Amino acid sequence: MDPSAVRHALSLLGGVPDLTLDLVLDRAQSMDLWARTVHGLRETLSRGPLPDLRVRTVDTSAPGELRTGDTVQPVPGQRVLLLVSDCVAPAWHDGRAHALLDEWCRFSATAVVQPLPPSLRHRVGVPLAPFHWSAARPVTPTAWLTCGLQPGSLEEAAGLEADCAVPVLGLEDGRSFTDWARLVAARTADGYDGEGMPLGLAPGAWDGLAAAAPPTGPAAQVRTLEAVAGPAAVRLAALLAVAPLVTLDLMRATQRSLLPEAEETVAEVFHSGLLVRAPDRDRDVEGQRALVLVDGAVDLLTEILTRSDRSRSRDLAEEFLPPEAWARNTRPVPSSVRPSDAVRRDGPALRVRSALPARNHRFVGRTALLDTVRSTLHRSDGDGLCVLHGLAGVGKTQTALEYAHRHRGDYDFVWWTQARDARGLGLALARLGEELSVPPGPDGLAPVEDVLDRLRTGRVDRGWLLVLDNADPPARLTPMLPLGAGHILITSRHISWTEETAHPLRVAPLSRQESLALLRARAPWLTDDEGYAVAERAGYLPPLLIQLGRSLSKRRLDVAEHLAGFDRLCAKLLLAYGLPDYDVKLAVVWKQAVTELAAADPDAGELLRVLSCLGTGPVPYELLSAATGSKPSAGSDGVLHDKFALHLALMRLSDEDLATVEGAGGPVEVHPALQTVMRGVVMRPDEYETAEEAALGLLSAALPADPGTPSGRARMTEIARRLDLPAALRAQPERTYDLVLAVIDHHAAVGDTRAAGRLARAALDVWSRRFGADSVRIAALRAHAEHPSPSPSPSSFPSSFPSSSR
Numbered sequence: 001m002d003p004s005a006v007r008h009a010l011s012l013l014g015g016v017p018d019l020t021l022d023l024v025l026d027r028a029q030s031m032d033l034w035a036r037t038v039h040g041l042r043e044t045l046s047r048g049p050l051p052d053l054r055v056r057t058v059d060t061s062a063p064g065e066l067r068t069g070d071t072v073q074p075v076p077g078q079r080v081l082l083l084v085s086d087c088v089a090p091a092w093h094d095g096r097a098h099a100l101l102d103e104w105c106r107f108s109a110t111a112v113v114q115p116l117p118p119s120l121r122h123r124v125g126v127p128l129a130p131f132h133w134s135a136a137r138p139v140t141p142t143a144w145l146t147c148g149l150q151p152g153s154l155e156e157a158a159g160l161e162a163d164c165a166v167p168v169l170g171l172e173d174g175r176s177f178t179d180w181a182r183l184v185a186a187r188t189a190d191g192y193d194g195e196g197m198p199l200g201l202a203p204g205a206w207d208g209l210a211a212a213a214p215p216t217g218p219a220a221q222v223r224t225l226e227a228v229a230g231p232a233a234v235r236l237a238a239l240l241a242v243a244p245l246v247t248l249d250l251m252r253a254t255q256r257s258l259l260p261e262a263e264e265t266v267a268e269v270f271h272s273g274l275l276v277r278a279p280d281r282d283r284d285v286e287g288q289r290a291l292v293l294v295d296g297a298v299d300l301l302t303e304i305l306t307r308s309d310r311s312r313s314r315d316l317a318e319e320f321l322p323p324e325a326w327a328r329n330t331r332p333v334p335s336s337v338r339p340s341d342a343v344r345r346d347g348p349a350l351r352v353r354s355a356l357p358a359r360n361h362r363f364v365g366r367t368a369l370l371d372t373v374r375s376t377l378h379r380s381d382g383d384g385l386c387v388l389h390g391l392a393g394v395g396k397t398q399t400a401l402e403y404a405h406r407h408r409g410d411y412d413f414v415w416w417t418q419a420r421d422a423r424g425l426g427l428a429l430a431r432l433g434e435e436l437s438v439p440p441g442p443d444g445l446a447p448v449e450d451v452l453d454r455l456r457t458g459r460v461d462r463g464w465l466l467v468l469d470n471a472d473p474p475a476r477l478t479p480m481l482p483l484g485a486g487h488i489l490i491t492s493r494h495i496s497w498t499e500e501t502a503h504p505l506r507v508a509p510l511s512r513q514e515s516l517a518l519l520r521a522r523a524p525w526l527t528d529d530e531g532y533a534v535a536e537r538a539g540y541l542p543p544l545l546i547q548l549g550r551s552l553s554k555r556r557l558d559v560a561e562h563l564a565g566f567d568r569l570c571a572k573l574l575l576a577y578g579l580p581d582y583d584v585k586l587a588v589v590w591k592q593a594v595t596e597l598a599a600a601d602p603d604a605g606e607l608l609r610v611l612s613c614l615g616t617g618p619v620p621y622e623l624l625s626a627a628t629g630s631k632p633s634a635g636s637d638g639v640l641h642d643k644f645a646l647h648l649a650l651m652r653l654s655d656e657d658l659a660t661v662e663g664a665g666g667p668v669e670v671h672p673a674l675q676t677v678m679r680g681v682v683m684r685p686d687e688y689e690t691a692e693e694a695a696l697g698l699l700s701a702a703l704p705a706d707p708g709t710p711s712g713r714a715r716m717t718e719i720a721r722r723l724d725l726p727a728a729l730r731a732q733p734e735r736t737y738d739l740v741l742a743v744i745d746h747h748a749a750v751g752d753t754r755a756a757g758r759l760a761r762a763a764l765d766v767w768s769r770r771f772g773a774d775s776v777r778i779a780a781l782r783a784h785a786e787h788p789s790p791s792p793s794p795s796s797f798p799s800s801f802p803s804s805s806r
Helices: 003-011 029-046 090-094 096-107 118-123 174-184 218-229 231-240 248-258 265-270 279-285 297-302 307-320 323-327 367-377 396-406 422-435 448-457 495-500 512-520 528-538 542-553 559-576 584-600 602-611 643-655 672-682 685-701 710-722 725-730 733-749 753-771 776-785
Strands: 020-026 053-058 079-084 109-114 129-134 146-149 164-170 192-199 275-277 291-293 385-389 413-418 464-469 487-492
Touching: 003 029, 003 174, 020 029, 029 053, 029 079, 029 265, 079 096, 090 096, 096 109, 096 164, 096 192, 129 164, 164 174, 174 192, 218 231, 218 265, 218 297, 231 248, 231 265, 231 297, 231 307, 248 265, 248 307, 279 323, 291 297, 367 385, 367 396, 367 487, 385 396, 385 495, 396 413, 396 464, 396 487, 413 422, 422 448, 512 528, 512 542, 528 542, 528 559, 542 559, 542 584, 584 602, 584 672, 602 643, 602 672, 602 685, 685 710, 685 725, 685 733, 710 733, 725 733, 725 753, 733 753, 733 776, 753 776
Parallel strands: 020 053, 020 079, 079 109, 109 164, 385 487, 413 464, 464 487
Antiparallel strands: 129 146, 129 192, 164 192, 275 291
């Protein structure tokens, strides 16, 4: 909630005489989740421009008639009423809350303030639809407003009708407050467009409008939670299953400490149906509302936890729950680790050809670390997981690759894959499923759960090793790990992975001797003193040492000149640019290498500049080559339009260790640190602008003909991830409008209407003056900007809304 936005909205009502503001707070049990937010809203309103504020309460979870203590009937035109409710308690399902709203709307300008974010609106017990309201005079009671479904909406197209609706204002959307306040103050001739709750329906109509019955049984509830909220929400529920009781404070602390990337999971789990009230245990949690998991959920959820998961979540629970909560606990503590001798191996034999990148024959040192990796994977009390973490460029991937090659004979098979996100890991597991002869699902891919089951149950002689390289944060990846069934080696720069295992291994910079050996692999003439001096300046980081060795091997500058140049460049970089996320000396070496590349191969230099403007992660070759064969246009890099030149430039970047090019037709990746150096240090302003335009042109050329197909959606996901919106809005709108709109449409099509609305509003802020307010292009953007949350589908409504008589 933005308090300033709420205060600004209510300031529009400051000039209305004799106006009172009633704030009605729903005390339903589900509103506990939003207590802090509601308190903040109450404080904001108490300091607002309307001095006459009355605060009352109502409990929509209580049986019987809803009571607010309001015995005085207000004079129409003198009261504004805000009801703060998440609209999920029983009174919203049986019509009692609507009856109360219907009464208020006859005398007050009424609105419902909804704390649920758009992603959770499917939890509400009432239909919501897009409406348009207009008012002839200030503070018109809601029942007297001119009201109708928005033209062009799905509900209007389906023939639905509603003569009256209560505006629903999202707490996260300050603009809805402002636009509604303009309506109440009658300061707008255009009225107000927003989400609304229809009223005045005939008896029995609610039967067709009721929300879908929630799933029953813990297995169905867990599946539904994962489908709606994702694996991270299931993981939070599993971490909570270790505790005998659950409180909101414990839920929030667990999310903050163990799932920091997944903030919305608290609300998802709270409303999932997996937690039920245990009022007889309130005294055990010092007056807080106690919750417990439904019968059968604990064993189901804790199956996905590792021993370290269980230990960390229990430690956290012991910190937040008093001893009384544990004293009355009769729940057995489940084992969350499935050691290899307990895995059910009654499936088919696993026959897979190992998949490994080529070995780095210049790999040096790391003997002690490699031995520790082996002992960690083979720990008798472990779950077969080993995590390598450390700074970008410190050598995590090369260490994992060397281990896999050294020990590939110890396993039936070794499988290497990138794990930058859950989708990529899912596709990689599907490819492994093909090798394991797992039958494909409806989408033609082996289902991930079936692949994991095959890994757990398939017969092996020596076991298997999965290597997950450059893993994203664990919140969405951990449920996809077959822990305890084999060995899993993970590399990641995300420190949160260290919490996933009891024995994480930090990859430190190389030793002095190892650094000298790495330098001499490219500059064998270096003396000990020279090598040690260079290694010390390099911070013993492998990528920097490799680049230094390459630079020294040219023999254009001697060691003393290299060291002197580093000092001058480092001082300038630290003072003028400041790159805190990466080693500054590494940036200096990259700058020198890129300068040499641009002089020797202009096409490769141009390609590297464009790749530095396409976001992080591997760029699929299909996307990078999308513009080849088309005619170059002004501001575009010719290398992107010439397949032959693109091929040669990629070879040069690979040869110079400035990009990773995976085989024939494989993806291309530039290290994020190098991309940062390119944008912040290497490129001149005109080169940066040209590279941005070329990157945008490439993304435009890659737009699929049919974004609704599976391949089209996959391509649009890649494009959306790489779109630099500020750059697109700085460019000529005639060249980037279609690209921006396609990305916005994609976000809306996959259900991420919040992202679609955010991008659309940003585009409107810049392009409205360029195209004109009445432009068809602006109308398309406004359609997304003004509908930040998805409307219910027509199937959730009856064939029509009965008209209400007033």
